Structures are given as C-alpha cells and as structure tokens.
Amino acid sequence: MRDLARLPKAHLHLHFTGSLSVGSLGDLARERGIRVPATLLDGDPLRVPATQRGWFRFQRLYDAARACVRSEADMRRIVDEAAAADAAEGSVRLELQVDPTSYAPFVGGITPAVEIVLDAAKAASAAHGLEVAVVVAASRIRHPMDARTLARLAARYAGEGPGEVVGFGLSNDERSGRTDTFARAFRIARDAGLAAVPHGGELLGPDHVSVLLDELQPDRLGHGVRSAEDPAVLADIVGRGIALEVCPASNVGLGVYPDLAAVPLRALVEAGAEVALGADDPLLFGSRLVDQYEAARSVHGFSDAELAGLARSSIRASRASVGSKATMLAGVDSWLAAPA
Numbered sequence: 001m002r003d004l005a006r007l008p009k010a011h012l013h014l015h016f017t018g019s020l021s022v023g024s025l026g027d028l029a030r031e032r033g034i035r036v037p038a039t040l041l042d043g044d045p046l047r048v049p050a051t052q053r054g055w056f057r058f059q060r061l062y063d064a065a066r067a068c069v070r071s072e073a074d075m076r077r078i079v080d081e082a083a084a085a086d087a088a089e090g091s092v093r094l095e096l097q098v099d100p101t102s103y104a105p106f107v108g109g110i111t112p113a114v115e116i117v118l119d120a121a122k123a124a125s126a127a128h129g130l131e132v133a134v135v136v137a138a139s140r141i142r143h144p145m146d147a148r149t150l151a152r153l154a155a156r157y158a159g160e161g162p163g164e165v166v167g168f169g170l171s172n173d174e175r176s177g178r179t180d181t182f183a184r185a186f187r188i189a190r191d192a193g194l195a196a197v198p199h200g201g202e203l204l205g206p207d208h209v210s211v212l213l214d215e216l217q218p219d220r221l222g223h224g225v226r227s228a229e230d231p232a233v234l235a236d237i238v239g240r241g242i243a244l245e246v247c248p249a250s251n252v253g254l255g256v257y258p259d260l261a262a263v264p265l266r267a268l269v270e271a272g273a274e275v276a277l278g279a280d281d282p283l284l285f286g287s288r289l290v291d292q293y294e295a296a297r298s299v300h301g302f303s304d305a306e307l308a309g310l311a312r313s314s315i316r317a318s319r320a321s322v323g324s325k326a327t328m329l330a331g332v333d334s335w336l337a338a339p340a
Contacts, residue, residue: 001297001304002262002304002335002336002338002340003086003338004081004089004090004290004293004294004297004301004307005028005090006090006335007087007090007293007307007308007332007335008090008091008092008311008313008315008331008334008335009089009090009091009092009093009277009289009293009310009311009314009315009330010092010093010094010095010276010311010314010315010317010318010320010328010334011086011091011093011094011095011099011278011279011289011314012093012095012197012220012243012245012276012278012314012318013222013223013241013245013247013276013278013279013280014082014086014094014096014097014278014279014280014282015096015097015098015281016079016082016096016098016099016288017062017065017069017078017283017284018062018065018096018280018281018282018283018284019078019081019082019085019096019279019281019283020078020081020282020283021081021085021282021283022040022041022043022220022283023044023080024077024078024284025040025041025065025068026187027142028068028069028074028077032068032070034067034068036063036064036065036068037064037125039061039265040061040065040283040284043213043248043283043286043319044190044243044286045249045253045284045286045287046058046061046253046284047253047255048253048254048255049255050203050238050254050255050256051255052175052279054254054255055173055175055203055254057299058253058254059172059173059282061284062281062284065283065284067104067337069102069103069106070106071106071107072106072107072116075103075107075113075116075117076116076118076119076120076123079096079117079120079121079124079132080120080123080124080127082094082096082124083124083125083127083128083130083132084124084127084128086128086130086288087128087130087225088291089288089289089290090290091094091130091289091325092130092131092315092328092331093130093131093133093314093318093320093324093328094130094131094132094133094331095133095134095135095166095167095313095318095319096117096121096132096133096134097134097135097136097137097167097169097171097197098112098114098117098134098135098136098137099136099137099138099139099150099171099324100113100117100136100150100153100219101113101139101142101146101150103178104211107152109174110149110150110153111153112276114134114136114154114157114165115157117120117163118134118136118157118163118164119132119163121133121162121163122162122163123163125162125163125301126162131161131162131320131324132162132163132181132321133159133160133161133162133163133164133165133166133319134157134163134164134165134166135165135166135167135168135169135195135197136150136151136153136154136165136167136168136169136307137150137168137169137170137171138150138151138168138169138170138171138172138182138185139170139172140170140171140172140173140174140176140177140182140306141172141173141176144184144185145184147170147182147185148184148185148188148262149166150168150185151185151186151188151194152188154168154189154192154194155188155189155191155192155194155326158192158194160319160320161321162315162320163286165194166194166318167189167194167195167196167197167219167220167319168184168185168186168189168193168194168195168196168197169197169198169199169222170182170186170199170216171196171199171222171244172199173199173203174199174200174202174203174204174208174330175204176320179198179200179208179211179212179215179216180211180215182198182215182216183215186198186216186217195219195220195319196216196217196218196219196220196222197219197220197221197222197245198212198216198218198222199221199222199223200212200218200221200223200224201223201224201225201226201227201244202222202223202225202226202251202254202256203254203256204226204337205226205229205230205310206226206227206229206230206233206234207300209221209224209226209227209230209233209237210233210236213240213242215236218242219242220242220243220244220276220317221237221242221243221244221245222245223244223245223246223247223251223261224237224242224244224245224246224255225244225251225256225264225268226256227244227273228264228268228271229268231271231306233273234268234273235271237273238271238272238273241274242274243273243274243275243276243313243316243317244268244273244274244275244276245276245278245317246263246265246268246275246276246277246278246292247277247278247280247285247292248260248265248277248281248292248295248296249279249280249286249287249291249292249295250279250280250281250284250285251263252285253284253285253286260295260299261299261300265296265300266300266301266302268307269306269310274313274316274317275310275313275314276310276313276314276317276318277289277292277293277296277310277314278292279292292311293307293311294316296310304336304340305336308332308333308335308336311332311335312329312332314329315329315332316329
C-alpha cells in the first residue's frame with residue numbers, strides 16, 4: 001500500500017481553533033493562566049450523543065479552547081501550526097475556516113482579525129510549501145445581519161491564492177436559526193466570486209439538505225452525509241455539481257453514526273458525488289486529515305486508486321487556480337503510478 005501522507009490532497013474542512021493540537025492548547029492555556037476542561041487535554045476523542053445536549057457539550061468545549069486565543073501571536077501560531085501539520089500529511093491546499101468575531105476583541109475588530117489570519121496564511125504557505133487560503137464563516141446562532149456584515153468583509157479580500165478569502169460559510173448547530181434568513185449573506189458572497197460553503201446534512205437529514213440547496217445555493221456542503229438517506233436528494237446534489245466535505249471522525253464524535261463503518265462514504269462516492277475528506281476539529285475528535293483517508297482504506301475498503309479519486313475530488317472542489325489544480329492533480333497521478 002502506498003503512503004497516504006505522500007498523497008497530494010486538498011483539505012477543505014478545518015476549523016481555526018479546532019485545528020489546534022492538544023499540546024498547543026495546553027501551552028496557550030498555561031501562558032494565559034486559564035484552566036481548561038481536562039477533556040480537552042486528555043487526547044481522547046470526544047463522543048457525545050446527536051442531541052441538543054450533546055451539541056451543547058461539544059460547543060462548550062470548543063468555546064473553552066477558543067477562550068485561550070487572545071492575541072495576534074496566538075492567531076498566527078494557529079495558522080502556522082495548521083499549515084505545518086497539513087503539509088506533513090501531504091496536503092497541497094488548505095482552506096481554513098474562521099469566524100473572526102470571537103477573536104476581534106483582542107486585536108481591534110473583525111477587520112484586523114481577518115487580515116491577521118490572511119497574512120499568516122500567506123506566510124505559512126511560503127514556509128511550509130502548500131497553499132493556505134481562508135473561508136470566512138458566520139454562525140447560525142447569531143443574527144443574520146451579522147452574517148451579512150461578515151460576507152461583505154469576506155468579499156473585500158476575495159481571491160483564489162494563498163492568503164486570500166475563497167469562500168463564505170455558515171457553521172454551528174444546523175438545528176438553530178432559519179436557513180432562509182441567511183440567503184442574502186450568501187448572495188453577497190457569491191456576487192464577489194466566493195464559494196458558498198454552509199454546514200448542513202449532518203445533524204439534520206435530507207429535508208434540510210434540500211432547503212440548503214434551494215436557499216443558499218452552495219458550491220460545497222459542509223458534511224452533507226445524511227443526503228445518502230434520500231436517493232433523490234443525493235441525485236440533486238450530484239446533478240448540481242455540489243461537493244461534499246465529509247468528516248467521518250466528527251460524524252462519529254457527534255453521535256450521528258455509531259462508528260466509522262456506518263458513515264456512508266462509499267454510498268456517496270458510488271452515487272457520483274464529489275467527496276472531499278476533512279478533519280473538522282482535530283482538537284476535539286482526535287484525528288487529522290490523513291486519518292480520514294486511512295479510515296477510507298481500512299474501514300471502507302477503498303483501494304489506492306479509489307483513494308487517489310478522493311484526493312482528486314478534493315482538489316477539484318477547492319478554489320485553487322486552474323494552474324495550481326493541474327499541478328496538484330499531476331501529483332496525484334504520480335503517487336498512484338509509483339510502486340506500492
């Protein structure tokens with residue numbers, strides 16, 4: 001079997017604070033004199049039920065980690081370490097998702113927060129030999145006007161290269177808020193050329209996926225795994241050319257599926273969906289990107305050719321330039337052509 005850490009791949013679903021290693025979070029907590037829950041530092045993957053209570057526990061832990069990020073230096077450290085970790089696993093493109101609102105109070109506002117992340121992404125790209133771009137995300141638990149503000153801010157920095165904003169997302173519990181109220185924010189983002197990449201189809205089923213498709217017109221769907229429950233909805237996704245950012249470890253961690261074998265990865269691929277594997281929040285779920293590919297191999301029986309297909313899908317679904325995609329795809333071909 002070929003080394004999956006050498007397979008060129010794009011990482012399209014990684015959250016800013018959730019990308020932290022346990023060691024780095026411990027360092028930040030000690031530097032700030034903050035006591036964080038032991039669960040964040042024990043190295044064990046989080047397991048919660050797929051209920052409101054389960055989500056509350058997950059969100060409380062994420063917020064506790066985020067509370068340790070209190071300076072420009074902390075933010076730059078997160079970007080650099082995320083890039084270094086991804087590069088070591090064969091990522092050639094990372095589109096890191098960040099909601100600047102939480103970090104704004106420590107750096108002078110949401111605009112400086114975004115600019116710090118973009119500048120750090122450009123520096124990390126040069127330092128670690130991959131392309132690091134940014135997805136600005138709004139939260140479902142805040143007012144839709146907040147999402148519009150973030151969409152306009154994201155539009156100011158729109159591009160496709162390292163250190164530029166390539167997409168606009170919508171995160172947090174998809175059972176919260178009304179999806180249609182965020183449609184205007186996504187129109188602002190699309191008009192600026194940004195990819196629409198909302199979360200959905202994980203905690204809610206295919207009925208909500210259909211709402212997302214109609215109201216927000218996504219280019220990619222964060223998760224989307226439960227579209228497999230309705231062949232018509234999945235066919236609609238395939239027909240519209242919408243890629244799915246599938247994060248098996250977090251699906252299990254959040255109780256959506258009992259184990260990795262239950263994640264419908266092969267069903268999605270065999271239906272013709274473009275699937276880009278993602279790690280979501282390694283800090284909480286205990287595994288990074290290459291672990292998702294390893295699970296596809298060992299749990300779902302994907303051959304090296306099929307794993308190369310997943311890598312190609314991730315690259316095609318990215319917002320990298322045409323030239324960059326060609327180079328990345330050639331790298332996948334070289335990996336597959338090499339002796340096992």
